[in-house]
Amino acid sequence: MPATPPSLPPSQQTPVPIEFRGDTREWFGIWIVNFVLSIITIGIYSAWAKVRQKKYFYQHTYVGGRNFDYHATGIQILIGRLIVIAGLVVFTVISAIPVLAIFAFLAFLFAVPWLVVRSLLFNARMSSWSNVRFGFFGSYGRAAKITILYPLLAALTLYLAAPFADRARRRFIVDNHTLGKTTFFFDAPISKFYIAALAAVGWVLVVGAVLGFAIVQSGVLDGLFASLEGIDSPPPQAEIGITIATYAALFVVFAPAGALYYAMARNIVFNHSTLGGIHAFRSTVPPLGYVWIVITNAIVIVGSLFMLLPWAQIRKAKFLAAHTEMLVGGSLDEFVGTMQDERNAIGDAYSDIEGLDLDIGI
Amino acid sequence: MVRSRIVLSTAGEDHLTVSSAEGDSLASAPLAQVTFSERIGSAPRRLVFPDGSVFETDEHEAIALLEGDTPASRLHAWEAFHPRLAVVILAGIAGVWALWRYGLDIMVAGAIAVTPAALFGAMDAGTIQAIDATMASPSKLSEAERTRIQGIFDDLVATLPPGSIRKGQTYSLGFRSIPAVGPNAFAMPGGSIIMTDAFARKFPKDDVIAGVLGHEIGHVVEDHGLEQVYRSLGIYVLVALMAGDTGPILEDILLEGNLLLSLSFSREKELEADAFGVELLRDAGYNPVGLADFFRELIEMVGDDNGFRATHPSSSDRVQRIEELIEAQ
Numbered sequence: 001m002p003a004t005p006p007s008l009p010p011s012q013q014t015p016v017p018i019e020f021r022g023d024t025r026e027w028f029g030i031w032i033v034n035f036v037l038s039i040i041t042i043g044i045y046s047a048w049a050k051v052r053q054k055k056y057f058y059q060h061t062y063v064g065g066r067n068f069d070y071h072a073t074g075i076q077i078l079i080g081r082l083i084v085i086a087g088l089v090v091f092t093v094i095s096a097i098p099v100l101a102i103f104a105f106l107a108f109l110f111a112v113p114w115l116v117v118r119s120l121l122f123n124a125r126m127s128s129w130s131n132v133r134f135g136f137f138g139s140y141g142r143a144a145k146i147t148i149l150y151p152l153l154a155a156l157t158l159y160l161a162a163p164f165a166d167r168a169r170r171r172f173i174v175d176n177h178t179l180g181k182t183t184f185f186f187d188a189p190i191s192k193f194y195i196a197a198l199a200a201v202g203w204v205l206v207v208g209a210v211l212g213f214a215i216v217q218s219g220v221l222d223g224l225f226a227s228l229e230g231i232d233s234p235p236p237q238a239e240i241g242i243t244i245a246t247y248a249a250l251f252v253v254f255a256p257a258g259a260l261y262y263a264m265a266r267n268i269v270f271n272h273s274t275l276g277g278i279h280a281f282r283s284t285v286p287p288l289g290y291v292w293i294v295i296t297n298a299i300v301i302v303g304s305l306f307m308l309l310p311w312a313q314i315r316k317a318k319f320l321a322a323h324t325e326m327l328v329g330g331s332l333d334e335f336v337g338t339m340q341d342e343r344n345a346i347g348d349a350y351s352d353i354e355g356l357d358l359d360i361g362i
Numbered sequence: 363m364v365r366s367r368i369v370l371s372t373a374g375e376d377h378l379t380v381s382s383a384e385g386d387s388l389a390s391a392p393l394a395q396v397t398f399s400e401r402i403g404s405a406p407r408r409l410v411f412p413d414g415s416v417f418e419t420d421e422h423e424a425i426a427l428l429e430g431d432t433p434a435s436r437l438h439a440w441e442a443f444h445p446r447l448a449v450v451i452l453a454g455i456a457g458v459w460a461l462w463r464y465g466l467d468i469m470v471a472g473a474i475a476v477t478p479a480a481l482f483g484a485m486d487a488g489t490i491q492a493i494d495a496t497m498a499s500p501s502k503l504s505e506a507e508r509t510r511i512q513g514i515f516d517d518l519v520a521t522l523p524p525g526s527i528r529k530g531q532t533y534s535l536g537f538r539s540i541p542a543v544g545p546n547a548f549a550m551p552g553g554s555i556i557m558t559d560a561f562a563r564k565f566p567k568d569d570v571i572a573g574v575l576g577h578e579i580g581h582v583v584e585d586h587g588l589e590q591v592y593r594s595l596g597i598y599v600l601v602a603l604m605a606g607d608t609g610p611i612l613e614d615i616l617l618e619g620n621l622l623l624s625l626s627f628s629r630e631k632e633l634e635a636d637a638f639g640v641e642l643l644r645d646a647g648y649n650p651v652g653l654a655d656f657f658r659e660l661i662e663m664v665g666d667d668n669g670f671r672a673t674h675p676s677s678s679d680r681v682q683r684i685e686e687l688i689e690a691q
Contacts, residue, residue: 026403029441032450038604039457042465046603052402059405067405085599092595093477097485098492131416307451 005185006274013280013327016064020314020321022057028310030056047081048074057317058127064332066130072122080122087111113143124177132339138176146172163193170269179275180339188272196264199287200257208253215245251298256291263290270324278329285323293319364388368409368417370428378409378428380417389415398429401438466596473592474585479530486552490536493556501537501559508537511562514572514648515555518579521646526583527553533579537562549578551587565659569652572643577653580638586631594624629675636680640687650691654684 034049051074058068094104117138124136150165167190174186218241263285270283297312328335366388371377376393389411399408407425409417419425429435440450501508515535527533531553538556540546545561555578565571581587597620640650657677666678 022403025443026441029443029447030403032447032454033437033441035604036450036454036457039454039461042461042469043600043603049604052400055400055402056405060403069408081603088599089473089595092591093481096591097481097488099488100484101488 005187005277006280007277013278013329014332015282016326016328016332018321018324018326019062020057020060020317021062022060022314022317024311024314027056027314031310031313044078045074047078050077061317061321063129063326064328066332066336069128069131070126071128071133072126076122076126109148110144113140113147116147117143120173120176129179130336130339132180132336135178135180136176137178138172142172142176163190163197166265167193170265174269174273182276182339184273184275185277186269186273188268192268193265196261196268199264200261203257203260204253207256208249211248211253215248251295255298256295259291259294260287263287266320276335279335280327280329281324282327283324285320290319366417368419378411380411380415389413389417393428398425398432398434400434401426401429461600466593466600469596470589470592473596474588477588479528482528482530482552483532484552486550486554489550490554490556493538493540497542498538498540498556500539502539503537503559503562507562510568511535511537511557511571511575514568515575517646517648518572518576518642521642522579522583528585531582533582535575547574547578549581549587551582551585553582555579555582565656567652567655569643569649570656570659571652572646572648573639573650573653573656576639576642576646576648577635579642580635581631583638584631584634586635590624590628590631593627594620597623625673628673632674633680633683636684637687640684640691644691650684650688654681654688657681657684 030052034045034052038044038046038049051070051072054070054072058070061068091104091108095101117136117140120138121136124134127134146165146169150168154162154165167188171186174184177184264287267283267285267287270281274280293316297316301309301312364382366380366382368378368380370393371379378391378393378396379387380389381387391411391413395412397410399410401407401422404420404422406418406420407422409419409425411417426435440446512535515533519533522533531551533553534555536554536556537559539559541560543558545558545564547555547557547561549555555575557575561574562571565574601620636653639653643650643652657680661677661681666676
């Protein structure tokens with residue numbers, strides 16, 4: 001299904017806000033009950049918990065007063081998860097046999113594009129806005145290019161060409177999604193991706209240098225170097241010092257750089273995506289503001305032993321929604337009306353999609 | 363979307379009718395045939411009629427009355443933000459502890475029980491092939507040396523209780539010259555144990571060799587290799603299933619935590635293998651002090667103290683534990 005490039009000038013579009021109406025206290029109850037039921041059932045309920053979580057976040061997100069919805073059932077998610085776990089177990093055990101490990105790895109590698117397509121398809125079909133389902137039409141071939149070939153090529157260029165691979169991946173995802181029968185489209189100049197990448201790398205270099213300087217000054221490494229010269233093993237202080245330094249590096253250097261890139265890339269994608277050629281989107285997420293949210297969230301979550309995780313999730317969702325809007329060409333009611341007519345014409349064949357929902361770290 | 367109202371009539375069978383502001387009937391069906399969306403938070407409720415029409419409303423109380431008492435409505439009641447949630451939190455903490463303390467072990471034991479027998483042999487064969495291809499060369503020990511050590515090994519295996527040999531496991535001792543790892547002996551899940559030439563030369567005493575071989579046999583009998591693999595996998599899966607969306611930074615921390623946990627587990631297993639070795643030695647007629655002597659010599663050679671990032675406990679700890687076990691016998 002070819003994506004429709006934009007054809008309506010911005011002046012004829014009306015900004016429509018995106019709201020997230022979730023509430024921490026409400027969500028906390030749902031989250032903790034989800035968690036406890038999952039523990040009691042040794043993870044089986046987690047499938048239903050996931051559905052409930054997605055429903056909560058989808059149904060409390062509104063565009064122009066109409067909300068999203070999530071339609072997967074617990075059974076579908078459970079079956080998908082069992083398949084993934086079975087695959088993981090087989091993969092781990094076969095990898096323990098050194099000669100077969102390489103075959104296991106290759107089999108996994110070529111399964112990835114298929115898994116990605118099935119997962120995107122399932123998630124799209126199970127999601128709706130204003131009761132109109134999304135769709136996905138990506139092919140295995142293109143998925144293979146963006147999951148295997150382009151990352152490989154990027155690695156070969158010592159990641160100097162990585163932004164191209166990232167843009168290709170985002171184009172694959174956006175161009176192949178539909179809302180009802182209306183297609184999405186995304187294209188942006190590569191320079192924007194390079195700016196985002198440079199910001200992230202710049203952060204790592206600058207903050208990393210400052211942190212490295214601080215660590216050396218603090219003398220934590222002195223014990224380690226002294227021990228390397230003799231046969232004594234490192235003193236406990238150096239061990240703990242190294243661990244703290246590692247976590248500090250993670251928290252202060254790498255995670256914020258990742259968050260910076262995420263925010264900037266998200267802005268690029270929204271600002272250059274269109275729906276049906278006449279509707280557009282705008283994302284004005286401040287990158288440093290997003291970094292602050294993510295870092296403080298992590299600190300609060302750990303500090304509260306995960307009890308405040310629901311608060312952090314709501315906070316992030318509200319932040320992102322507050323900086324996102326849709327630019328509708330014409331009237332929203334008309335747009336929704338057209339989509340619903342289309343849907344009635346083709347009939348609702350979406351309810352029993354056999355799909356895999358991948359969420360275990362792939 | 364059309365503004366409408368819904369009316370329940372209870373004359374005879376309960377019947378729901380949706381009508382427009384002007385009074386035209388838009389959808390109508392018996393209550394039993396109408397599907398209610400799950401109540402979740404304060405999201406609008408959706409009622410789906412058999413013909414596909416959807417009625418959406420924020421009137422939660424009214425719809426709750428219509429819906430009546432269902433598992434879904436009870437779930438919603440439990441999720442309300444209420445001091446009662448403290449009970450749920452305590453149940454959660456207790457559940458996590460129970461899962462950690464018992465559930466994981468049960469899952470791992472189950473996984474080992476269903477692991478096909480052929481896999482054990484295959485793992486060993488593959489690992490040995492890989493070692494031979496990369497860093498090992500044939501042993502340069504004399505025939506006499508190898509026979510002596512083989513004899514000790516056979517004594518120990520003969521002393522094993524009959525039930526401790528799992529289907530698929532065959533105990534065998536191999537000798538290799540592996541300069542890269544120095545004096546060492548290691549065991550694979552299928553029962554293959556390899557001893558390096560350097561070990562045989564550095565620690566020639568019978569009791570010491572018996573001690574270390576007994577320790578390695580202990581690893582095999584207790585399936586430590588597979589336990590480690592399944593346990594790590596199990597923790598990863600459980601965390602992935604239940605942590606939900608914790609955010610990018612925490613995912614890394616949780617995975618690093620998994621690594622630290624498996625290191626601690628590994629140290630525990632080393633001590634268990636020591637304990638097994640001590641018993642096996644005594645039963646086979648060797649002096650368990652041999653194992654303690656091995657660690658004492660190790661301290662002299664490479665020093666002590668490993669810390670929490672090590673796969674093995676410190677040698678002095680091990681000497682102490684072994685001597686306690688010997689005294690207790």
